[in-house]
Amino acid sequence: MSKITNAVQAAFQNAARRLDIMFPGCFPEVKHNHYRDFGWPENLTFQQFYAMYNRNGLAKGAVERTVLKTWQDAPEIWESAKAKESSLESEIRQRFDDLRVWQVLAEADRRAMVGGYAGVILRFRDDRGFREPVDTVPGGLDGIAEVIPAWGGAGAQLEVSEYITDTESEDYGKPKMYLFNEAAVGNDLTKVRQFEVHPDRVLIWSRDGTVDCRSDLESGYNDLLDAEKVKGAGGEGFYKAARGNPILEADKDLDVNRMAQAMGVEVEKLADAMNEQVEDFQKGFDKLLMLQGMQAKTLQVTLPTGDTYSNAAVSSFAASMMIPVKILMGSQTGERASTEDQEDWNLVNNARRINIGKPRIRELINRLERFQIIPERDWSINWADLTEAGxxxxxxxxxxxxxxxxxxxxxxxxxxxxxxxxxxxxxxxxxxxxxxxxx
Known part of the structure; x- marks a missing residue:
């Protein structure tokens, strides 16, 4: 008897589980999976961030506006507080201009915002391979051959191939070797040259200088999807309304045989013939639609106003990127960003210069000192204060x-x-x- 009771209870429990799935929210103590309910991916990859950056205007605009504002002017490297430029400062400025160092670092900043981190590969004229450590580089500033930006992350161009696992090492947990993929991101080539690069030859650009940072687009990714859904649904609805798919209503006394004979097809193929005729009719304004006793009506599509839903998604995404909405979207109906918005925006990007840009540039200077490319000095990084009045x-x-x-x-x-x-x-x-x- 107990076996029968247990079997009945198990059957009821299974049925209840199925009902929970069929009718979510209708039973007590139900647990929602909002990501599944709303069509949001639970796990995000570099490829998804990269695709969103390239194909979504909000994502592209947020990243580009942030990077362009942060790098609207280039920093300067000073060896003294004197206003007059020294000969060494002049050499550094000219060599950095030749190598487009600041533009490369700005590009690395852009790629780090999308992928979480980016790499700047330093090519030196030291007669050693990429996978070998750097001792000293002869030739001073001319010993820098090239500075190359690279997308970072799993599935990107640059990723960690090996970590330092010796717990006694002061560098425990840091990358021991990187793997560089020469192919551009998004290139579907199957045979691509890959090679290892020593950490001495890679400058990691991220919020904290490590490869453990997350994409700036992650917090607002769901909002970007919601905005795309509203825009896509509106576009599809407008297209269907403009196209005006006809609905053919047949009279009860319609003679199907006579209609098939008039169209020159068999009765079994009448529906296909009508579909072809309707499709041909919709291709132009001067097409004939044979009705043969039918009535053609237009399918009316009522489009709801999506501003409320779209604005909520845009505002939430702008908040995730710390960009005032009016600055992100530009002038809408003559409305411009307020002075408070502009001051807040300047404050955000000035903080990026101080907390992200300067530490990474300092790491580059330390690297050049260690390789004896530039002499050891009390170098200072001068970068204009964006919060200062014009x-x-x-x-x-x-x-x-x-x-x-x-x-x-x-x-x-x-x-x-x-x-x-x-x-x-x-x-x-x-x-x-x-x-x-x-x-």
Whole structure:
């Protein structure tokens, strides 16, 4: 008897599980899988981020706007605080310009935003292979042959092939060797040259300088999919409404045999013939549609307003990228980004310069020092502050200070040096006989 009872209980439990699947949300203690319900992928790969970046306007715009704003001007490497450029600083600037170092680093920043990390492969004229460590590089700055950006991540161009597993090593857990795939990402070539690259010859560009970072697009990936669904559904609905697929309604007294005879086909092939005729009719405005006692009606498609759903997805994605919506989307119906939006945007990208850009550039400088390409100095990285007011704002501020002083003739509020500094100039009256040389 107990066996029969257990069997009945098991049958009821199985039936309940099936009902839970068939009617989700209708039973107590049900557990939802929102990713499956809403069509979101549970696990994301580099290829998905790369495809989204290339084929989705929001993703492309967010990455490009961030990178272009961060790198709107190039940093400078100084060996002293003097305003006049030294000969060594000039050599570095010219060699970096020849190698397009700053453009390559900006491209690495772009690729890291998409894939989580990117690599900058350093080719040196040291007569050694890519898989060998670097000792010293002869020729100074001319010893740098090329600087190459590479997509990073599994399935990309550059990935870790081996890690340091010695727990006694201070570099435990760091990459021991990289594998570089020469083919461009998205290229379907089956035979591609691959070779190993030593970490000395690779500069990793990511938020923390490791290969463990995640794509900037990941947090807003579901929002991008939702925006695509709304746009795609609207486009498909508009296309169907514009195309106007006809619905043929047959009269109850319709003689199918006479209709087939008129169209010159057998009765069994009448439906196919009607489909061909309707398809031909929709190809142009001057086509004939033989109805033979039928009535043709147009399928009406009512398109809902998708702004509410689309705007929610766009706003959520913009928040994930820390971009004000009006800056991400541009001017909409004459609306421009507010001053507060612009200041916040400048703050975000200035923080990227400080927390991502400068540490990676510092790592490059340390690498060049270690390989004796440049001498050891107390190098400083000078990169303009994006939060600082522009020249026009500074002049406006100085003008207002001068106006206040003019109203307070007997007791000026601001000193002349304060007004010069507010205008963006150095304190102290300029020497009319000075030629601008500090020497």
């Amino acid at each position: 020249k026009d704002k500074k002049i406006e501020r100085a003008f207002k200070m001068a106006e206040i002083n003019a109203k307070q003739k007997d007791d000026p509020v601001y000193h002349a040096d304060e007004i010069r500094v507010a205008a963006g100039d150095s304190a102290g009256a300029p020497d009319p006989f000075s030629d601008g040389d500090d020497e």
